[in-house]
Amino acid sequence: MSSAHITFDTTGDKIARRVRKMRPSAVRNLFAAATRDDVISLSGGMPAVSLLPEEDVRRAVLAAVESPQARAVSLQYGPTDGLAGLRAVLADMMRDLGIRVKADQILVTSGAQQALTLIAEAFIDPGDIIITEGPTYLGALQAFSAFEPDIRAIPFDEDGMRMDLLEAELERIGKGNPRLKFCYTIPNFQNPGGVTMNAERRRRLLELADEYGFMVVEDDPYGRLRYDGGHQVPLKAMDDSVIYLGTISKMLGPGLRTGWIAAPESVLARVNLVKQGADLCGSAFDQLVVQHYFADIPWQRTLQKFIALYKERRDTMLAALDEFFPPEASWTHPAGGMFLWITLPDYMDTDSMLAEALEAGVTYVPGNSFFPDGVTGKNSMRVNFSFETPESITEAIRRLAGVIEERLELYRVFINAGALPGYGKEAVMAENERENWDEVIVASEQNEEAVMQSHDGDAAQIEIAEDKVAEAEEEAAE
Numbered sequence: 001m002s003s004a005h006i007t008f009d010t011t012g013d014k015i016a017r018r019v020r021k022m023r024p025s026a027v028r029n030l031f032a033a034a035t036r037d038d039v040i041s042l043s044g045g046m047p048a049v050s051l052l053p054e055e056d057v058r059r060a061v062l063a064a065v066e067s068p069q070a071r072a073v074s075l076q077y078g079p080t081d082g083l084a085g086l087r088a089v090l091a092d093m094m095r096d097l098g099i100r101v102k103a104d105q106i107l108v109t110s111g112a113q114q115a116l117t118l119i120a121e122a123f124i125d126p127g128d129i130i131i132t133e134g135p136t137y138l139g140a141l142q143a144f145s146a147f148e149p150d151i152r153a154i155p156f157d158e159d160g161m162r163m164d165l166l167e168a169e170l171e172r173i174g175k176g177n178p179r180l181k182f183c184y185t186i187p188n189f190q191n192p193g194g195v196t197m198n199a200e201r202r203r204r205l206l207e208l209a210d211e212y213g214f215m216v217v218e219d220d221p222y223g224r225l226r227y228d229g230g231h232q233v234p235l236k237a238m239d240d241s242v243i244y245l246g247t248i249s250k251m252l253g254p255g256l257r258t259g260w261i262a263a264p265e266s267v268l269a270r271v272n273l274v275k276q277g278a279d280l281c282g283s284a285f286d287q288l289v290v291q292h293y294f295a296d297i298p299w300q301r302t303l304q305k306f307i308a309l310y311k312e313r314r315d316t317m318l319a320a321l322d323e324f325f326p327p328e329a330s331w332t333h334p335a336g337g338m339f340l341w342i343t344l345p346d347y348m349d350t351d352s353m354l355a356e357a358l359e360a361g362v363t364y365v366p367g368n369s370f371f372p373d374g375v376t377g378k379n380s381m382r383v384n385f386s387f388e389t390p391e392s393i394t395e396a397i398r399r400l401a402g403v404i405e406e407r408l409e410l411y412r413v414f415i416n417a418g419a420l421p422g423y424g425k426e427a428v429m430a431e432n433e434r435e436n437w438d439e440v441i442v443a444s445e446q447n448e449e450a451v452m453q454s455h456d457g458d459a460a461q462i463e464i465a466e467d468k469v470a471e472a473e474e475e476a477a478e
């Protein structure tokens with residue numbers, strides 16, 4: 001006979017204040033749904049690791065275990081800074097990006113994600129001001145928010161973070177404000193925006209950092225995944241004081257948790273202290289595999305294969321968007337990376353629309369996940385083009401367009417009636433010479449509720465909602 005167990009959460013009131021405020025990652029939450037056979041996932045940021053030549057992987061892994069000397073390193077504790085051999089290889093690799101650092105100006109981390117946490121722990125006190133792009137990488141928001149900063153998100157356009165808006169924010173913050181710690185930026189093929197900061201804005205950002213006294217953290221996981229145009233000079237190559245974050249996740253595989261920080265020694269010394277408490281040292285096994293892969297294997301050849309594959313997939317997605325998406329939508333045109341950012345009219349809510357998308361067999365990440373307040377960006381979404389095949393990408397965009405179109409159709413009824421505040425209002429006002437718009441706006445808020453209720457596809461609900469619009473219009477006209 002089975003017995004039922006009721007478990008009471010006795011730890012709830014013991015949880016740290018900062019953890020209570022933490023939000024789970026929408027991407028992590030979507031992981032389970034995304035692996036369902038009937039669902040095409042545009043939500044993750046997974047590289048196509050199946051493309052890695054088996055022989056190359058085998059050689060790199062074997063090199064880490066085949067000799068007693070190798071095993072004495074790979075199965076042992078290592079230095080907190082990372083294996084000296086790997087740090088030398090990474091310094092070498094950065095030289096072709098124009099970055100000149102010595103091996104001892106590098107600290108190896110467990111992925112760039114750990115670098116973000118270590119930097120946050122080393123530099124953020126509660127209430128400190130951090131600047132990011134808005135939207136920005138949600139893993140960075142998670143890492144930072146554990147230390148309770150005041151995050152100021154600066155919008156971007158196709159040329160990266162808007163420097164005019166950054167300057168306006170800095171004026172509000174004030175010069176030499178001790179609370180202002182750093183600006184976190186993903187200048188190449190930003191996650192989630194896909195946009196790249198142009199050279200002039202890079203220069204301006206560094207000038208502003210000097211003028212206002214903040215550090216610059218440059219996160220660059222996608223820099224080598226460029227499909228069009230020439231490379232931009234990294235911020236780190238322009239200014240040695242920049243804290244640069246690298247990772248092998250998108251060039252080799254995120255399963256080997258290996259990233260790094262290249263920074264002035266004074267920064268690394270503090271990060272090293274924090275890392276000792278976090279994990280003593282990273283996985284020596286992972287590091288040795290990575291060291292051999294980048295030192296002894298023609299990895300550039302494989303990188304070129306990744307680039308060709310992702311470029312084709314990006315082109316497929318852009319073509320599908322052009323073909324299937326409604327004219328109310330717009331999207332970025334990334335020259336590299338893995339993501340693009342779709343913006344819908346601002347009355348749309350991609351968070352609540354996700355359930356319908358899942359039902360239609362497609363996932364994306366709702367835009368509000370990438371903003372510190374969890375609210376801004378509700379009318380946008382991030383889609384990934386690196387993982388699915390071109391056929392699946394086209395089908396996914398077709399399905400997504402259908403879901404969006406269905407919602408838009410409902411809204412169009414109200415917009416045409418002038419019943420959504422700010423949409424079509426002037427046109428309808430001119431037509432009917434209405435005077436009392438307040439009533440229409442109040443009524444239209446009720447109508448919005450009716451619209452939301454009618455999203456389950458119930459035609460009767462749509463009719464009721466439409467009647468409400470007509471009633472509100474009549475009342476306002478009287």
Ligand SMILES: Cc1ncc(COP(=O)(O)O)c(C=O)c1O
Pocket residue numbers: 045110111112113114137139186191219221246247248249254258259
């Ligand atoms: C901008 C950005 N930073 C950091 C990371 C984390 O990378 P890693 O796998 O090295 O932890 C990602 C992963 O997608 C990312 O997009």
